[in-house]
Amino acid sequence: MTTDVQGSASSDSMLRDPRVRAIFYQILVIVLIVLFVAYVGHNTAINLEKRGIASGFNFLSQPSGFGIGIVLLMDYSSQTSTHLDVLIIGIINTLAVSLSGIFLATIIGFIFGVLRLSKNWVVNKIAAVYIEVIRNIPLLVQLMFWYFAVLSVLPLVGDSIRFGESFFINNRGVNFPAIIPSNGFWVIPVTLLVAIVLSIIIGKWARRRQDLTGQPFPVFLTSLALIIILPVIATLVMGSPFTMSYPEFGRFSITGGWSLEPEFLALLLGLSIYTGAFIAEIVRSGINSVSHGQTEAAHSLGVRPGMTMRLVILPQALRVIVPPLTSQYLNLTKNSSLATAIGYADITAIFAGTSLNQTGQAIEVIFITMLFYLVISLLISMFMNWYNKRIALVER
Amino acid sequence: MAIVKTERHEDLPPPVSQTGVIGWMRENLFSSPLNALLTVVSIYVIYWALSGIISYAFINANFVGETREDCTGSGACWVFIKARFGQIMYGFYPVEERWRVDVGYVLAAIGLFFVLSDVVKNKKWPALYLFVFVPVACFFLFSGGYFGLEVVETSQWGGLFLTLVLASVSIFVSLPLGIVLALGRRSSMPIVRMLCVGFIEFVRGVPLITVLFMASVMLPLFLPEGMNFDKLIRALVGMSLFSAAYMAEVVRGGLQAIPKGQMEAAKSLGLGYWQAMGLIILPQALKISIPSIVNTFIGLFKDTTLVLIIGLLDLLSIVKAGTTDKEWVGMATEGYVFVAAVFWVFCFGMSRYSIWLENKLHTGHKR
Numbered sequence: 001m002t003t004d005v006q007g008s009a010s011s012d013s014m015l016r017d018p019r020v021r022a023i024f025y026q027i028l029v030i031v032l033i034v035l036f037v038a039y040v041g042h043n044t045a046i047n048l049e050k051r052g053i054a055s056g057f058n059f060l061s062q063p064s065g066f067g068i069g070i071v072l073l074m075d076y077s078s079q080t081s082t083h084l085d086v087l088i089i090g091i092i093n094t095l096a097v098s099l100s101g102i103f104l105a106t107i108i109g110f111i112f113g114v115l116r117l118s119k120n121w122v123v124n125k126i127a128a129v130y131i132e133v134i135r136n137i138p139l140l141v142q143l144m145f146w147y148f149a150v151l152s153v154l155p156l157v158g159d160s161i162r163f164g165e166s167f168f169i170n171n172r173g174v175n176f177p178a179i180i181p182s183n184g185f186w187v188i189p190v191t192l193l194v195a196i197v198l199s200i201i202i203g204k205w206a207r208r209r210q211d212l213t214g215q216p217f218p219v220f221l222t223s224l225a226l227i228i229i230l231p232v233i234a235t236l237v238m239g240s241p242f243t244m245s246y247p248e249f250g251r252f253s254i255t256g257g258w259s260l261e262p263e264f265l266a267l268l269l270g271l272s273i274y275t276g277a278f279i280a281e282i283v284r285s286g287i288n289s290v291s292h293g294q295t296e297a298a299h300s301l302g303v304r305p306g307m308t309m310r311l312v313i314l315p316q317a318l319r320v321i322v323p324p325l326t327s328q329y330l331n332l333t334k335n336s337s338l339a340t341a342i343g344y345a346d347i348t349a350i351f352a353g354t355s356l357n358q359t360g361q362a363i364e365v366i367f368i369t370m371l372f373y374l375v376i377s378l379l380i381s382m383f384m385n386w387y388n389k390r391i392a393l394v395e396r
Numbered sequence: 397m398a399i400v401k402t403e404r405h406e407d408l409p410p411p412v413s414q415t416g417v418i419g420w421m422r423e424n425l426f427s428s429p430l431n432a433l434l435t436v437v438s439i440y441v442i443y444w445a446l447s448g449i450i451s452y453a454f455i456n457a458n459f460v461g462e463t464r465e466d467c468t469g470s471g472a473c474w475v476f477i478k479a480r481f482g483q484i485m486y487g488f489y490p491v492e493e494r495w496r497v498d499v500g501y502v503l504a505a506i507g508l509f510f511v512l513s514d515v516v517k518n519k520k521w522p523a524l525y526l527f528v529f530v531p532v533a534c535f536f537l538f539s540g541g542y543f544g545l546e547v548v549e550t551s552q553w554g555g556l557f558l559t560l561v562l563a564s565v566s567i568f569v570s571l572p573l574g575i576v577l578a579l580g581r582r583s584s585m586p587i588v589r590m591l592c593v594g595f596i597e598f599v600r601g602v603p604l605i606t607v608l609f610m611a612s613v614m615l616p617l618f619l620p621e622g623m624n625f626d627k628l629i630r631a632l633v634g635m636s637l638f639s640a641a642y643m644a645e646v647v648r649g650g651l652q653a654i655p656k657g658q659m660e661a662a663k664s665l666g667l668g669y670w671q672a673m674g675l676i677i678l679p680q681a682l683k684i685s686i687p688s689i690v691n692t693f694i695g696l697f698k699d700t701t702l703v704l705i706i707g708l709l710d711l712l713s714i715v716k717a718g719t720t721d722k723e724w725v726g727m728a729t730e731g732y733v734f735v736a737a738v739f740w741v742f743c744f745g746m747s748r749y750s751i752w753l754e755n756k757l758h759t760g761h762k763r
Binding site for chain 1: 424585587602609617618619698704719744
């Protein structure tokens with residue numbers, strides 16, 4: 001009888017054993033997923049065959065056959081260039097607008113974040129209004145506003161708004177003088193690089209000296225002088241190895257110089273103003289998170305307000321600021337895909353848009369596009385994680 | 397020789413320069429020369445911006461009329477919004493059927509009022525009404541085909557109505573889905589956990605547009621022949637899956653904040669996993685993550701504008717279509733300012749509600 005009870009209890013406990021159940025559930029999940037994938041794959045194969053859509057990545061080497069508005073760093077012609085070229089141009093354009101957007105948004109965000117903390121009531125409220133208005137309006141609406149309501153109604157090329165001799169604003173964008181490199185131009189970027197490396201070395205040396213002897217060294221001024229003076233000397237020694245190209249009014253359009261297209265400007269403005277508002281809030285909460293006792297302690301030790309901010313408050317605030325800042329950078333990069341709506345030639349617009357429509361190979365195109373964004377997200381997170389680790393609190 | 401005062405001198409008021417309006421201004425506006433300069437510059441900027449906005453939107457604006465020719469002032473032409481108001485609100489929903497949308501709004505508003513406000517303490521019945529009755533009723537009301545209501549195809553839905561439908565359905569679907577994903581991500585079963593982590597990180601790593609592209613271009617390829625969803629459903633699937641991933645991370649944050657002892661205590665009382673989760677852990681976790689959930693809702697509401705790219709006629713796209721009308725050339729500013737104002741009212745309202753709720757829930761340990 002006892003064995004009977006034990007027997008039923010053991011088979012019962014097999015069913016009630018969480019480990020057994022966990023394995024059972026997981027097998028169930030795997031089976032369901034495999035069935036689902038097989039079903040979808042089967043349907044897709046039938047659908048693709050029926051619609052006569054090719055599969056594989058051969059389409060990348062086929063000629064694209066359409067024009068692209070903005071091409072940077074590359075030669076592109078609709079006859080000879082392939083869909084692979086389209087992909088590369090899309091990637092370059094996305095990176096261009098994302099990086100400049102991140103740069104600008106960070107500046108805007110830090111300025112307004114600090115203004116939001118100002119004791120000056122009026123300044124404080126201006127920052128608050130900026131943040132509350134911009135954060136609560138969809139980015140797409142703002143992009144449309146900048147593009148269709150602001151940049152499109154600027155004067156025609158002939159009636160450009162002029163700032164000085166060679167800086168024009170009109171409905172085709174902004175024109176400004178260009179630097180055209182000539183023989184020996186490479187010396188200037190190289191000296192700039194040397195200056196930056198030297199500044200870093202001096203910074204490390206100065207820190208070690210201060211740790212050992214307590215003597216400070218004007219690192220910032222020295223670095224600034226190095227970074228400005230070395231390239232200037234290089235320019236003079238090489239006899240100005242570049243020519244300036246000024247924009248001039250031709251018969252129909254402006255020739256020469258560099259120009260920024262309204263699509264790019266609208267996207268850059270929209271992205272950086274929108275993300276700047278979020279960064280401002282992050283900066284404000286980061287600085288607020290450092291307890292007031294820190295400021296009081298620094299003041300009572302005789303540290304002056306500017307140094308208190310730089311040496312006591314900011315290093316602690318950055319620990320709170322960096323993680324959400326990372327996700328804002330990621331958001332900005334992903335939001336740059338809204339370029340589609342205003343016709344800026346980013347990867348989503350020309351590759352996942354036009355190339356997809358031309359080839360019909362939705363699966364491959366969307367796969368590549370998503371892979372690109374995933375890789376970018378991963379890279380930005382990795383960089384910011386590295387930076388975050390560097391500034392993180394070192395505990396014993 | 398009575399030069400020593402024997403009685404106490406009456407208390408003097410604090411100096412005028414330290415209190416009242418003047419004191420406040422000295423303290424807050426003119427505490428240093430730099431601050432004074434900032435104040436003056438800021439006030440000038442405010443004056444310049446406000447006078448520009450007011451003269452554009454009100455003083456020089458046109459409110460009366462039917463066509464573009466009625467806009468004679470130099471300011472905004474609100475006649476454009478007025479002439480297209482019906483379309484902006486309801487899209488191409490038949491005019492004689494629009495009362496159905498309004499009835500749906502009223503039903504939802506009643507439910508929202510009782511669930512969100514403090515009027516009723518026991519939220520069981522209002523919640524049941526809002527989350528079960530209202531969706532079912534609205535489905536039948538809006539699409540029709542039953543109870544003698546005429547069928548209205550989803551292709552005719554549009555304007556603010558479509559924006560609200562998109563937002564509410566995605567919110568309604570993404571919250572439970574997000575909770576399931578968050579639980580899966582914290583599950584002890586490695587395969588379930590890996591699947592959930594993979595889904596969440598994948599979706600969070602790509603832009604919403606590509607997810608919408610995928611839903612609109614690839615979903616038809618995945619389905620068997622003859623089975624096809626309309627555009628609205630495809631957009632809803634994309635948006636719900638997308639926001640579910642974000643919701644999962646928010647809920648996970650709440651789950652992580654609950655001490656382990658809660659789960660252990662629940663288990664030692666003999667509760668199973670689902671009982672412990674449903675009765676002990678989730679109520680606490682969801683409560684502390686409500687502000688972040690509302691923030692995710694705000695993001696989701698703003699993201700509904702992206703359906704413009706896959707060709708649905710939401711509030712933004714119907715106004716955009718209006719600005720390209722030959723009869724109304726040059727109305728881009730009015731149109732987009734109006735859309736921005738509508739979205740701002742909704743999102744700002746939600747963010748204020750979230751702050752109010754946060755203050756209400758954070759009792760006790762606040763300085």
